[in-house]
Amino acid sequence: MSTVLSQKHEQLLHDELGDTFDPNIHLNYTPPSALLTMGDLGLGANSTTPIAGSVPFPFLSEEGVCAYRRAMIQPEILSRCAQPYGTGTFILRNLAKHSRFIRDLWTHPETNRIISEVAGAPLTIIMSTEIGHTNIQSAGHTVDDLIRELKVEPRRAPANVVEYEDSDPLHDRPVIPWHYDSYPYVAVVMLSDTTHMIGGETLIKKGDGSAVKVEGPALGYCVVLQGGQVEHLAARASGTTERITTITSYRAAVDGIYDNSYISNVRPYSCLPDLYIEWISYRLEKMKAEIQNMQAKIARLPNSDSASIPLHEMCEFTDQQVAYLTRTVRQMVDPFLCADVRRRFDVRKVNSVGRTWAHIRTQAQFKDLLPAVMALTMEWKPFQLYIADWHYTQHMITSGLSSSICSQQGNFAWCRDRANDFLFGDELLRQGLKEVLLAWLDWSDLLCLDQTHGCGDKSG
């Protein structure tokens, strides 16, 4: 993985007063007692491995947990990496750039071997910025509160848990609603004491629409999930005053396997210049490897036998590379548009725009307003690119060329007879372009049809 570190960041890594990662001291791996397969869930297996996810398994030793927390809670690291994410929640990004221990832990060959073994496929980390994305549920409101509150030792004291005892994760307000991850695989590690924690499980949607519950990991335990292929929900945890999970995202390290990644979920809260540089670098690197493989394949063909040229395979290959490159650039949404959306809407509003769109579509006035809105949209320059994509997808549906459409919302089949119901907003959502969808809804005033969002109230 190519990591660009500025001199300042290198200095920070070297100055870190933390531990030096040693897999013999900091890891405590025992294989998971059970694995969930795509077949168990009644889902089609269209990926590298039949494994959909694991139950929690021991991963970090006690020393490993403390060293990880020690690396993370240093004031200079928290002040650089932490940001509030709604009430009582913080996220930490780019930890690997600032902490040598965390970078070395996740990039060590032994760690990679463990995660790959559990997933049932050789994996590689998506990019440096996706090492150790950390979610912290805490009582504090500001990063300074967080700096004061977090300690190396996980907090043991339970909160009052009585009122939560009958909680139902499917009906209580979840921390993260039903979704697919932006990346194919995740490894989630628990860094808090969960002895008195209630909830915090992951629910996975089966092919028949029912849900299966996977217990949340205990302190130092890890869960591996093929989150880009299985729809899941993170249930709210209670009974604890602190909950820290740290997550690293992966893709299959297998040539010829289409990489189904997006940056839709992380773009609304990431530093875009950093994210975009890492994103395009890894995408081009992956594409380069694919092209080199194809070159090698062609070089092995017998020289004089034109019948041996696999034209069908060549067409499929080039289509795939064009689609890959198109997705790569479409994911890099104009930073000015993103900045404007961030200024006016809170990150949760951006991330829930799919539900907002679904609600707006059901409103009585929507059908009356849409023709005029689309006429104006066709003329507005920033949307031209997406209009062309929308027409292409509609063509794929009506022509029957594609039975299922690749989407950030998972693959879905769109009935040919209902091609006209595939609207511009559906196309933006299909590509995971949440900021563009929200900007368009706001610009066109369709957002006013969402009763949860008063017009003129841009705070989200």
Ligand SMILES: [Fe+2]
């Ligand atoms: Fe997820």
